[in-house]
Amino acid sequence: MTPEELEQISESEHEAQGKFAHRVNVCVAAGCLSCQSQSVKDALDKDITRRGWEGRCQTKGVGCMGLCAEGPLVSTDNGTMYKGVTAADAPEILDSVESSPIERLLCPTDVPFFQRQKKIVLENSGIIDAERIEDYIGSLGYGALIKVLTEMTPPEVIQEVVKSGLRGRGGAGYPTGLKWSTVAKAAGPAKFIICNADEGDPGAFMDRSVLESDPHRVLEGMLIAAYAVGASEGFIYVRAEYPLAIKRLRTAIRQAERMGLLGTSICGTRFSFRIDLRLGAGAFVCGEETALIASVEGKRGTPRPRPPYPAQEGLFGEPTLINNVETFANISPIIRNGGDWYAKIGTEKSKGTKVFALAGRVQNTGLVEVPMGVTLREIVFEIGGGIPEGRKFKAVQTGGPSGGCLPAELLDMPVDYESLARAGSIMGSGGMIVMDESSCMVDVAKYFMDFCMTESCGKCVPCRVGTYQMHRLLESITQLEGTPKDVALLTELCDLLKNTSLCGLGQSAPNPVISTMRSFADEYKAHVEERRCPAGVCGNHRNSEEPA
Amino acid sequence: MATGALSDFAKPAPPNQDKRWRLVDATMRRLGQHPRGLIETLHTVQEAYGYLDEEALRYVATSLRVPLSRAYGVATFYHFFTLKPAGEHTCVVCMGTACYIKGAPQLLDTVKRDLGVKPGETTSDGKVSVLTARCLGSCGLAPAVVYDREVAGKVTPHGMREHLAQWKTP
Amino acid sequence: MNRPAANIKTLKIDGRDVTARPEETILEVARQNNIFIPRLCELKGLSTVGACRLCLVEVKGSNRLLPACVTRVEEGMEVTTSSERLDGYRKAILELLFTERNHICSVCVSNAHCELQSLAQKLGITHVHFPYRYPVVAVDASHERFIVDHNRCILCSRCVRVCEEIEGAHTWDIMGRGIDALVITDLNQPWGSSESCTGCGKCVHVCPTGALSEKGRSVAEMLKRRQFLPYLTLMREDRE
Numbered sequence: 001m002t003p004e005e006l007e008q009i010s011e012s013e014h015e016a017q018g019k020f021a022h023r024v025n026v027c028v029a030a031g032c033l034s035c036q037s038q039s040v041k042d043a044l045d046k047d048i049t050r051r052g053w054e055g056r057c058q059t060k061g062v063g064c065m066g067l068c069a070e071g072p073l074v075s076t077d078n079g080t081m082y083k084g085v086t087a088a089d090a091p092e093i094l095d096s097v098e099s100s101p102i103e104r105l106l107c108p109t110d111v112p113f114f115q116r117q118k119k120i121v122l123e124n125s126g127i128i129d130a131e132r133i134e135d136y137i138g139s140l141g142y143g144a145l146i147k148v149l150t151e152m153t154p155p156e157v158i159q160e161v162v163k164s165g166l167r168g169r170g171g172a173g174y175p176t177g178l179k180w181s182t183v184a185k186a187a188g189p190a191k192f193i194i195c196n197a198d199e200g201d202p203g204a205f206m207d208r209s210v211l212e213s214d215p216h217r218v219l220e221g222m223l224i225a226a227y228a229v230g231a232s233e234g235f236i237y238v239r240a241e242y243p244l245a246i247k248r249l250r251t252a253i254r255q256a257e258r259m260g261l262l263g264t265s266i267c268g269t270r271f272s273f274r275i276d277l278r279l280g281a282g283a284f285v286c287g288e289e290t291a292l293i294a295s296v297e298g299k300r301g302t303p304r305p306r307p308p309y310p311a312q313e314g315l316f317g318e319p320t321l322i323n324n325v326e327t328f329a330n331i332s333p334i335i336r337n338g339g340d341w342y343a344k345i346g347t348e349k350s351k352g353t354k355v356f357a358l359a360g361r362v363q364n365t366g367l368v369e370v371p372m373g374v375t376l377r378e379i380v381f382e383i384g385g386g387i388p389e390g391r392k393f394k395a396v397q398t399g400g401p402s403g404g405c406l407p408a409e410l411l412d413m414p415v416d417y418e419s420l421a422r423a424g425s426i427m428g429s430g431g432m433i434v435m436d437e438s439s440c441m442v443d444v445a446k447y448f449m450d451f452c453m454t455e456s457c458g459k460c461v462p463c464r465v466g467t468y469q470m471h472r473l474l475e476s477i478t479q480l481e482g483t484p485k486d487v488a489l490l491t492e493l494c495d496l497l498k499n500t501s502l503c504g505l506g507q508s509a510p511n512p513v514i515s516t517m518r519s520f521a522d523e524y525k526a527h528v529e530e531r532r533c534p535a536g537v538c539g540n541h542r543n544s545e546e547p548a
Numbered sequence: 549m550a551t552g553a554l555s556d557f558a559k560p561a562p563p564n565q566d567k568r569w570r571l572v573d574a575t576m577r578r579l580g581q582h583p584r585g586l587i588e589t590l591h592t593v594q595e596a597y598g599y600l601d602e603e604a605l606r607y608v609a610t611s612l613r614v615p616l617s618r619a620y621g622v623a624t625f626y627h628f629f630t631l632k633p634a635g636e637h638t639c640v641v642c643m644g645t646a647c648y649i650k651g652a653p654q655l656l657d658t659v660k661r662d663l664g665v666k667p668g669e670t671t672s673d674g675k676v677s678v679l680t681a682r683c684l685g686s687c688g689l690a691p692a693v694v695y696d697r698e699v700a701g702k703v704t705p706h707g708m709r710e711h712l713a714q715w716k717t718p
Numbered sequence: 719m720n721r722p723a724a725n726i727k728t729l730k731i732d733g734r735d736v737t738a739r740p741e742e743t744i745l746e747v748a749r750q751n752n753i754f755i756p757r758l759c760e761l762k763g764l765s766t767v768g769a770c771r772l773c774l775v776e777v778k779g780s781n782r783l784l785p786a787c788v789t790r791v792e793e794g795m796e797v798t799t800s801s802e803r804l805d806g807y808r809k810a811i812l813e814l815l816f817t818e819r820n821h822i823c824s825v826c827v828s829n830a831h832c833e834l835q836s837l838a839q840k841l842g843i844t845h846v847h848f849p850y851r852y853p854v855v856a857v858d859a860s861h862e863r864f865i866v867d868h869n870r871c872i873l874c875s876r877c878v879r880v881c882e883e884i885e886g887a888h889t890w891d892i893m894g895r896g897i898d899a900l901v902i903t904d905l906n907q908p909w910g911s912s913e914s915c916t917g918c919g920k921c922v923h924v925c926p927t928g929a930l931s932e933k934g935r936s937v938a939e940m941l942k943r944r945q946f947l948p949y950l951t952l953m954r955e956d957r958e
Contacts, residue, residue, distance in 0.1 A: 031688050034699035068688025203645030205685030240591060240628050241681065279591050281626030283895075284682065298586035299618075300625040300892070305768035305788045316584075359646035359687035366688050397645060431687075433645045447648050451682070457625075458873065458892070458899035460769045465814035468897040469848050489848065496810050499783060500771045602905055615882075616904040616914060617891035624893040624906075 001260045001267045003146045006137060013138035020058040022097040023077040026085075027126065028061035029212040030244050031205075031366075036087070037072035043090035057097065063213020065126035066114070068366040070107060075126070083107035112382040113364045118345070120353050121329045122369045125213035130248050133255040136216040142261055144335035145223050149267050152335075157228040158184060161331070163339025165351030170196055170287070170324035171402065171428045172504075173350070173417040179321065182311040183229040186319035193226050193234035193273075194296065194315065196324040197245070198280040200287045201400030202451060204431030206355040207325035209367050211238070211245035214329070215252035219262065219275060221328030224335060226273040229321050233274055235296055237286070240279040249277060284401070284455035288503045289314075289322050291457065302457045303503035324429065326355055346372035350416035360397075360433035363388050370415075377411040380434055391436040395519070399428030401448045401455070402508035404515025405441060424515040426508070440537035441520040442527055446474035448512035456505065463506025466497045470513065477524070480531045480539035487524055491517070560610050563603045568596040572604075576611055583614045586622055590629055599630045627682075635670040635677035637696050637715045644683030646690040651704075655691055656680070658705040662712050676715055729795040738791040745773055745786035748799060755799050756808055756837050758815075758926050759874040760787040763947035765883060770874060772808050772837070775799050783807075805841065812838050813846045818897070819853060820869040821927075827940035828928030834872060835927075855900070860910030863933055864922050866901070871929035873899055877921035884950055889915040901929075920946070 017023070026032075026041040044059045065073045070083035076097050082105040085093070089105060096102050109115075119125075128135040136142070148157050162177030183191060195218060199207040211218065222234050238246055253275055256262040264272040278296050286292045286301040289310050295301040296315055314320025330352060334342045346352050350372040356379065359365045363385030370379060376396055380386070387393050395405040404425030406413070413419050417427050435444065453467040473490050476482045494510035494517075501507045517524060526532050533539055559581070562569035575592040579585030589612065593604045600623050609619035623629050641647075641655050656667065659678050663671050670677040686692040689701025695711055727738050731753050738747040743766070748755050759770040766787045774783040778796035786799070798804070815821075815834060823829050855868035878890040878901065889912055893902045903912040922930040923942045931940045 030699070031686055034686060034689065034692075034701060068686075071688070199685065200682065202643065202648075202683035203687055204683070205687055208685040242685065278588065280628075281587060281591065282628035282682065283626050295587065296584075298584040298588070298614075298622070300621055300895075302625075305785055357687055359690060360649050365646070365690070400645070431645065433649065433687075435649055439649050444649070447645070453896060455682075456896035458894070458896040459767070460771050461811050461814055461872075462771055464873070464896055464899070465818045468851070469814065469817070472849065492810070496807060500774055500807050500811065502768060502771065502785075605905060615888035615891065617889060617893075617902055617906075620902060620905045621891040621893050625895050 009137045013134045022057040024059045025062045025075045027065050027073045029064040031068035032071035035071040039087045043087035047090045063125040064209040066367045081107040116383050118371050144332035149269050154228045160339040164334045164342035169326035183319050183321040188318045190318050191231040192315040192320040193231045194322045195236040197238035200284040201431045203433045204429050205357045206430045215248045217329045221331035224331050235278050237278045285457045285505050302459045347416045356430045356432045361436040362434040372416045373414045387436050395435045397433040399426035400431050401451045403428045404511045407519040440535035441516040441523050443537045445513045445516045452509040460502035462497050463501045477527050478538040482528045599633045636675050638677045640679045640681050640694040642684045642692040643680045646687035650690040652691045727791045727793045731797045744789050755786050763951040764879045816846050817848045817850045826928040827931045827935045829938040833926035860908035870927045876924040880920045880924045887914050
């Protein structure tokens with residue numbers, strides 16, 4: 001593959017797509033697929049055949065359009081978007097491409113949910129066919145790879161990433177450029193790249209969406225990283241629970257290999273790189289780098305003390321670079337447009353955009369990408385459309401089981417790594433769960449502690465026994481049988497786990513408890529002093545019968 | 549290191565004539581018959597047979613030269629693997645945060661009441677296995693349930709009861 | 719080859735000036751200087767895992783507590799091995815261990831010879847202020863010479879390591895995870911039916927508590943002999 005050949009593929013792709021007078025895009029990412037979007041696409045294809053429109057109108061299965069709760073989503077080339085589409089709507093949709101939009105199905109796109117987003121990671125999502133490499137190439141895909149291979153030295157590539165200010169999107173926000181240069185400097189006969197696609201936070205589906213909608217973008221990011229740090233082999237550690245993402249990654253790897261973009265002597269250079277998949281098997285702790293490495297090596301996913309850091313001694317004892325899906329997905333735009341361009345987006349210390357999975361008690365649930373530094377209020381009330389059913393906002397949870405619950409007082413806080421950490425939460429991978437007055441914050445804390453207890457690997461004592469004890473205390477408090485002494489014990493254990501656990505899972509397991517104790521102390525008080533749950537969730541009040 | 553002793557090592561024969569062992573063998577070959585291929589191979593076994601029994605664990609462990617206790621330790625560490633056969637139908641209730649606050653606990657209560665089983669258990673007639681998932685990543689559709697690999701969104705206890713009733717009738 | 723002097727690190731432990739080789743850990747250096755740091759998972763001669771968290775120490779300039787068993791010495795390091803904060807954490811961790819399984823010293827074969835018990839005494843633990851868990855776990859006496867009593871196990875993994883690293887049998891491992899984790903032999907089968915166990919008994923003697931013991935021992939009769947470990951390690955090093 002030469003730059004000219006790539007250009008040619010891109011051109012012929014544009015030509016092929018330009019032949020059609022109209023195009024109808026149907027979301028075939030997992031969210032919409034589970035609302036039968038495939039049957040919508042099939043019905044459209046059938047109706048095109050019936051009309052004899054084969055050369056006139058193209059249907060395309062595309063990735064996520066963002067507004068997952070309103071699926072299946074369909075968009076047409078004149079910029080109209082339809083929601084809640086069924087197979088029966090197909091003829092009407094095809095009629096509409098040449099006339100006025102269907103009011104009944106219309107999903108307005110001039111609303112903040114779409115207008116306030118800034119798409120870098122998701123620039124191709126909902127636009128290209130994830131299963132065709134040509135479509136990716138037609139959207140500037142692999143141009144960044146060709147650019148680094150033909151015009152840039154590895155240190156120049158790292159310099160560009162450093163300049164961009166990109167920080168790891170997996171949670172902790174470690175500067176990506178710094179990580180790359182550490183691995184580049186490390187000595188070793190072989191180096192490895194691992195893409196962490198074991199999206200473990202409950203309530204987060206950003207990575208799944210990127211993998212399903214634009215898998216080549218992740219491969220390209222890994223390729224550029226491999227060139228920059230001198231690695232020749234890479235693994236994508238992907239959740240077995242994401243079958244569609246796995247299928248599309250496998251297809252993408254095969255296509256890239258066939259085009260000579262993966263394998264030996266890529267683009268006629270001396271650079272060789274291959275990528276293999278490793279399936280995660282349901283262990284949240286494998287988000288921790290050393291546990292992830294153990295898992296890729298076929299072992300129990302238990303973390304080990306650091307140092308040595310994976311950048312020095314990682315997979316099979318060799319220097320290893322681990323980044324998550326979204327981090328890799330940012331790389332090709334950074335190379336294409338330059339680190340300076342990227343650094344202009346976001347805040348002083350948190351550059352670029354972040355993809356959030358907005359869910360819970362919010363009007364517009366789905367996937368949003370916004371510049372760093374927007375406020376929680378903008379995300380929840382403008383983009384998210386606020387709380388449904390006229391209820392009152394109570395908290396927004398970020399960072400999953402390692403994060404915290406942020407109350408209404410903090411709604412005007414800008415969303416960046418430092419602000420979230422100061423508020424007792426973390427950026428995490430990008431799950432954002434909105435809660436209203438129907439949620440009890442003690443119950444939510446118990447939920448996360450249950451999660452941490454179940455996911456604790458059991459290697460170190462504070463996390464193994466401490467999460468069990470904390471869960472038991474929270475259980476008795478939510479059964480309205482707790483005492484103020486239980487709250488004191490809980491506080492003591494929070495401090496113990498935070499300071500003595502071996503890995504990040506145990507160290508951050510108390511965060512949901514600490515943050516709810518801080519912002520919702522009155523709720524804990526009501527539970528243990530008055531034996532009452534203000535939200536009516538806990539104890540005997542729990543109404544498990546659905547309303548008639 | 550390929551010492552004499554190791555090169556003499558003979559890969560054991562599959563436990564029986566079942567053709568699915570060929571898939572398992574293919575995975576082990578693809579990974580160079582190396583101990584580090586353990587998890588990938590267990591995935592293949594589970595996909596082929598639905599679960600990992602002692603016979604399979606023993607075969608995979610000896611073929612990959614993984615100590616038996618390590619193979620068992622790995623198989624029980626990861627929640628995706630199961631050592632028991634699943635029921636005829638499976639019902640996976642998502643316990644992701646979005647599903648939790650939108651009513652997943654009520655769905656679990658429904659299952660418990662209607663089927664008399666807790667997550668991880670199978671009804672005594674072997675019809676239905678109930679499982680929970682950490683997060684299906686379908687948070688936009690919360691609460692979500694997977695009925696036999698089909699994801700259903702915005703599930704209500706009532707809707708779930710109807711679905712389970714279908715399975716119970718012979 | 720560097721001059722020998724360059725290969726020696728000087729540091730302070732509890733205010734005392736000590737010297738060490740660069741590959742040594744804080745725990746090793748403390749031990750050479752008769753400075754006590756509590757630990758349960760570490761055992762000289764086995765690999766280190768940093769799991770029990772009892773050996774956490776304060777190091778000046780680091781905002782985290784560091785496990786002495788895996789932290790290498792550094793030039794000019796200032797280590798504090800005992801403080802009110804550290805003692806508090808250590809007591810809490812030991813208490814958590816006592817609540818996890820059923821540690822009833824008065825009827826235990828290792829009574830008076832138990833590392834868990836003696837550490838608790840040393841740190842002045844008089845009662846446990848977290849609720850006990852009282853799990854129902856098994857006692858396996860199927861082996862002709864040994865017994866595993868999960869009621870006393872603290873999951874330190876010394877048995878797993880000695881079996882893999884010294885004996886080379888890898889009969890032991892850990893199954894499950896978190897609070898449900900258990901040590902197992904082979905495919906979680908009775909120890910007596912294990913095909914890989916050589917019956918060497920190394921696991922029994924490295925076990926810090928009464929979880930692994932020899933048959934025929936009554937209360938407080940199980941003494942652990944560990945001389946073999948430094949001996950074997952030394953002999954094997956010499957051969958290399």
